[in-house]
Amino acid sequence: MLDKVSSVFYNLKSADSNEEMQNIAKEVSPLLSEHSSNIMLNEDLFKRIETVYNKRNESGLDDQQIRVIEKYYRDFIRNGAALEGKDRDKLRQLNKDLSMLSLEFGDNVLAETNENFVLLIDNKEDLAGLPESVIEGAAEKAKNMDEEGKWAFGLSRASMTPFLTYAENRDLREKLYRGYFMRGDNGGEYDNKEIIKKMVAKRAKKAELLGYETHADYIIEKNMADSPDTVDDFLIKLWDAALPVAKTEVYDMQKIIDNEGKDFKLAPWDWWYYAEKVRKQKYDLDESQLKPYLKLENVRDGMFWVANQLYGINFEKLDNIPLYHEDVEVYEVTEADGSLIGLFYLDYYTRDSKRGGAWCTSFRGASYDEEGKRIHPLATVVTNFPPPTEETPSLLSWDQTTTLFHEFGHALHGLFTDGKYDRTAGVVPRDYVELPSQIM
Numbered sequence: 001m002l003d004k005v006s007s008v009f010y011n012l013k014s015a016d017s018n019e020e021m022q023n024i025a026k027e028v029s030p031l032l033s034e035h036s037s038n039i040m041l042n043e044d045l046f047k048r049i050e051t052v053y054n055k056r057n058e059s060g061l062d063d064q065q066i067r068v069i070e071k072y073y074r075d076f077i078r079n080g081a082a083l084e085g086k087d088r089d090k091l092r093q094l095n096k097d098l099s100m101l102s103l104e105f106g107d108n109v110l111a112e113t114n115e116n117f118v119l120l121i122d123n124k125e126d127l128a129g130l131p132e133s134v135i136e137g138a139a140e141k142a143k144n145m146d147e148e149g150k151w152a153f154g155l156s157r158a159s160m161t162p163f164l165t166y167a168e169n170r171d172l173r174e175k176l177y178r179g180y181f182m183r184g185d186n187g188g189e190y191d192n193k194e195i196i197k198k199m200v201a202k203r204a205k206k207a208e209l210l211g212y213e214t215h216a217d218y219i220i221e222k223n224m225a226d227s228p229d230t231v232d233d234f235l236i237k238l239w240d241a242a243l244p245v246a247k248t249e250v251y252d253m254q255k256i257i258d259n260e261g262k263d264f265k266l267a268p269w270d271w272w273y274y275a276e277k278v279r280k281q282k283y284d285l286d287e288s289q290l291k292p293y294l295k296l297e298n299v300r301d302g303m304f305w306v307a308n309q310l311y312g313i314n315f316e317k318l319d320n321i322p323l324y325h326e327d328v329e330v331y332e333v334t335e336a337d338g339s340l341i342g343l344f345y346l347d348y349y350t351r352d353s354k355r356g357g358a359w360c361t362s363f364r365g366a367s368y369d370e371e372g373k374r375i376h377p378l379a380t381v382v383t384n385f386p387p388p389t390e391e392t393p394s395l396l397s398w399d400q401t402t403t404l405f406h407e408f409g410h411a412l413h414g415l416f417t418d419g420k421y422d423r424t425a426g427v428v429p430r431d432y433v434e435l436p437s438q439i440m
């Protein structure tokens with residue numbers, strides 16, 4: 001019951017939050033952390049798990065069952081079950097503190113993204129360079145803020161990226177860019193610097209307590225990469241390959257700036273704007289001319305078509321399921337023979353109650369009940385796409401299109417998951433989880 005309610009609550013807190021939910025989260029997060037510690041640090045329970053674990057290979061368990069007991073055993077160890085005396089209390093307190101800090105961190109970022117910054121334009125000349133659909137979206141955003149006749153730009157990607165890509169006014173580009181990158185770093189009530197310091201210190205303490213060299217060692221242990229050194233190797237390889245390419249791009253962009261007779265060095269808030277100019281000049285590709293072909297509904301239907309061609313599955317929109325917001329759609333996903341796989345929710349548009357980015361999660365994972373009956377998964381994808389305006393449907397950029405396919409890959413992973421136990425069904429290492437999304 002608790003898992004069921006928590007996953008619904010925390011999913012909604014990401015997708016459609018409000019002050020009341022934030023306050024509830026602050027109240028229940030330490031309780032949940034305490035509850036989890038009570039289970040993980042229960043000595044009698046751990047003794048039983050250890051007994052099953054030690055005899056796992058000689059007690060007739062099948063492969064899935066062996067995997068499940070290995071996972072549980074490791075969970076308990078990683079959460080301090082092998083600790084003694086005062087160390088157990090220390091860990092309990094660290095976990096509680098960390099859960100509160102990460103909550104505050106997220107709430108601050110949300111406030112700094114959606115409430116504390118807006119670029120309000122009342123001079124039409126400052127809109128020079130922007131495509132018509134972007135201007136309409138900004139007018140609508142201003143209207144919703146009771147600033148009719150003006151144009152508003154915020155720090156959601158849907159609002160910010162087009163402005164940084166097309167707006168000719170360099171000072172305003174800088175203002176918006178700084179607004180985004182200074183989130184949580186403006187001093188005052190929503191500043192995250194102290195929170196980060198505390199989190200780093202507490203994570204280091206927790207790692208030390210559990211016998212790891214660093215927090216990174218603690219985290220990576222569960223993953224396929226296995227050690228922080230492997231991760232560093234990957235990053236260096238990527239860096240070596242990417243740096244010369246980035247330098248060529250900077251050279252191309254600076255050339256355009258110089259040819260325009262302007263006297264400045266390429267700054268971060270120029271990157272989108274001049275990258276777009278390079279694209280036009282070098283490849284004759286105009287992103288805004290691509291957009292009309294990428295109407296949200298068409299991209300969605302294309303995505304379902306691809307899944308049908310690849311996997312034979314079908315999607316049918318349902319109108320008889322209660323939804324948490326009017327922007328949300330839900331689809332029934334079925335096999336070629338008509339049997340039910342699960343439900344798939346889509347929550348498209350950017351709004352103030354939603355955190356930034358795009359993600360896939362589930363209201364319920366796939367598993368089986370005690371009688372062996374399949375529990376159908378409820379997968380959901382949340383994105384921050386531009387809402388339609390009165391004149392224009394929601395048009396996606398190429399980036400947003402691949403983002404939707406990417407998140408859809410995660411959703412298919414959740415929908416196709418077929419395991420007996422929810423500890424292992426669909427639960428994979430963090431650095432494996434991107435495989436299905438990359439395939440899509």
Ligand SMILES: [Zn+2]
Pocket residue numbers: 406410434437
């Ligand atoms: Zn992903």
